[in-house]
Amino acid sequence: MSVVAPEPLSSNALRRILDDLQAERAAPVPFPPGPNDFNLERTFRFVRDPLPILLPLYREHGPIFSVRVFHGRVVFMLGPAANHFITVSHADRFHWRTGSMGDLIPLLGDGLLTIDGAYHRRARRIMLPAFHRERIAAAHDTMVEETMRALERWRAGEVLDVYHWARRLTLRIAMRALFGLDPDERGTGAQAAIEFERALAFYGTDFAVRVMRGPRTPWRRMQVARKALDRIVYAQIERRRRDPDPERPDVLSMLVAATDEDGSRLTDREVRDQAMTLLFAGHDTSTSTISFMLYELARHPATLAKLLDEQDSVLRNRAPTAAELMGGEALPQLEMALDETLRLYPPAWVGPRRAVATFEFGGHQVPAGAYVNYSSWASHRLPDVWPEPEAFVPERFTPEAKAKLPKGAYLPFGGGSRTCIGMRFGQLEIRTVVTLLLQRFRLELVPGRTLTVRQMPTLSPREPLLMTVRERGVPAGLAG
Numbered sequence: 001m002s003v004v005a006p007e008p009l010s011s012n013a014l015r016r017i018l019d020d021l022q023a024e025r026a027a028p029v030p031f032p033p034g035p036n037d038f039n040l041e042r043t044f045r046f047v048r049d050p051l052p053i054l055l056p057l058y059r060e061h062g063p064i065f066s067v068r069v070f071h072g073r074v075v076f077m078l079g080p081a082a083n084h085f086i087t088v089s090h091a092d093r094f095h096w097r098t099g100s101m102g103d104l105i106p107l108l109g110d111g112l113l114t115i116d117g118a119y120h121r122r123a124r125r126i127m128l129p130a131f132h133r134e135r136i137a138a139a140h141d142t143m144v145e146e147t148m149r150a151l152e153r154w155r156a157g158e159v160l161d162v163y164h165w166a167r168r169l170t171l172r173i174a175m176r177a178l179f180g181l182d183p184d185e186r187g188t189g190a191q192a193a194i195e196f197e198r199a200l201a202f203y204g205t206d207f208a209v210r211v212m213r214g215p216r217t218p219w220r221r222m223q224v225a226r227k228a229l230d231r232i233v234y235a236q237i238e239r240r241r242r243d244p245d246p247e248r249p250d251v252l253s254m255l256v257a258a259t260d261e262d263g264s265r266l267t268d269r270e271v272r273d274q275a276m277t278l279l280f281a282g283h284d285t286s287t288s289t290i291s292f293m294l295y296e297l298a299r300h301p302a303t304l305a306k307l308l309d310e311q312d313s314v315l316r317n318r319a320p321t322a323a324e325l326m327g328g329e330a331l332p333q334l335e336m337a338l339d340e341t342l343r344l345y346p347p348a349w350v351g352p353r354r355a356v357a358t359f360e361f362g363g364h365q366v367p368a369g370a371y372v373n374y375s376s377w378a379s380h381r382l383p384d385v386w387p388e389p390e391a392f393v394p395e396r397f398t399p400e401a402k403a404k405l406p407k408g409a410y411l412p413f414g415g416g417s418r419t420c421i422g423m424r425f426g427q428l429e430i431r432t433v434v435t436l437l438l439q440r441f442r443l444e445l446v447p448g449r450t451l452t453v454r455q456m457p458t459l460s461p462r463e464p465l466l467m468t469v470r471e472r473g474v475p476a477g478l479a480g
């Protein structure tokens with residue numbers, strides 16, 4: 001069966017705001033309860049830190065409410081049942097493209113994050129083999145090599161921004177594993193990394209700045225970077241079409257060669273959009289998780305000690321294999337610490353959708369066309385689901401405790417048929433980086449610095465995450 005690519009969406013921000021206001025006026029049923037006045041102060045507070053707005057609204061209204069942010073009314077659905085409703089049982093009632101994922105189209109085009117329905121199912125079917133266990137395991141060597149290299153320059157006593165360090169490292173891994181590019185090669189690999197960071201910076205700017213158009217605006221800078229990046233990516237695709245090599249392990253090669261059940265392939269444009277989407281979805285998320293995990297381990301010496309004991313007894317100073325890192329059984333302490341990190345700081349903190357038709361949940365109707373969000377971040381901090389939700393307690397994730405979690409309670413990778421396609425890749429990368437680092441070094445927080453979190457486009461530390469490097473095994477009091 002042939003499926004057609006979706007219609008383009010307008011990237012004119014004003015046009016979209018007017019469309020939203022019109023859609024709200026035409027709503028066939030009232031919105032769920034919640035603050036509805038235009039309120040700049042609330043909007044700014046929401047942009048800075050949404051949890052102090054979402055959690056009280058949950059207390060007041062329960063798992064479904066609406067809140068006006070910027071110009072528009074947004075329905076939030078929180079908690080296990082709501083998450084399961086949106087991601088699993090009623091997933092087909094929601095679109096990604098016409099919700100705020102659509103804002104990514106100017107950079108990503110029509111990749112997995114911005115398409116729906118049959119077109120999405122076909123793309124996902126074609127792409128899935130590239131994310132099978134053995135394919136991901138093949139990227140492990142690259143992950144080890146790059147991490148060792150990135151640690152080589154560390155010296156005891158130096159202070160570094162761990163987020164910045166991890167970001168550079170994960171981008172190098174992505175360039176090699178996803179695009180088969182050598183990040184040290186001037187003009188191609190190195191340039192691609194620079195252009196990608198430039199393009200991505202657009203999505204970290206404030207909404208008010210992002211809608212601006214014209215010379216010297218972030219929008220224009222993103223367009224320029226996108227064009228430069230496209231030239232590099234299309235040249236790589238062309239090379240692979242001209243000279244197919246089934247031994248090439250990078251994801252781009254697999255996407256170029258992959259076929260659907262009817263023998264059809266992805267076009268160059270489709271390969272480009274999907275590859276760019278993978279880079280986008282995988283880069284910030286892994287970087288932030290590594291950073292938050294190192295931060296929490298530095299604050300919890302008892303958890304760190306358990307993790308190091310486990311490393312010593314299982315690995316005895318050798319690098320972990322992909323098999324040891326992929327199951328979770330070989331290194332359970334590592335696994336629990338990662339799970340708990342992703343509970344407190346799920347980088348893709350919000351799942352933005354648009355309701356295809358009017359529906360009912362929790363005794364309230366939601367009009368067709370409404371923006372509807374689930375939020376793992378808020379859901380992971382509900383006190384009626386997670387006792388002492390602010391505390392870092394990896395034991396919440398022993399295999400027995402995990403099995404007892406209600407359906408939909410924990411979803412750092414989303415859920416249902418659109419669960420994160422890069423989950424295995426991301427988990428393997430994080431486990432590899434953290435394990436190799438902790439085998440050699442211990443990170444200490446710089447006194448007096450507290451973590452504040454920014455959430456656009458994904459959760460990340462707002463300020464540089466400064467930490468002091470110590471040799472492993474030197475107690476803090478004795479270190480110089």
Ligand code: HEM
Pocket residue numbers: 087112113124277278279281282283285286289346347348350351352411412413414415417418419420421422423425426427
């Ligand atoms: C710690 C690492 C990661 C986390 C926490 C994470 C989280 C998520 C979440 C929550 C979703 C679903 C969003 C929603 O329901 O609205 C998602 C989807 C997705 N992720 Fe990840 N992700 C991670 C790493 C990666 C990596 C490494 C890649 C690519 C190599 C990737 C590619 C994608 C793609 C393409 C989708 C869309 C899937 C679809 O719609 O079929 N992610 N991710």
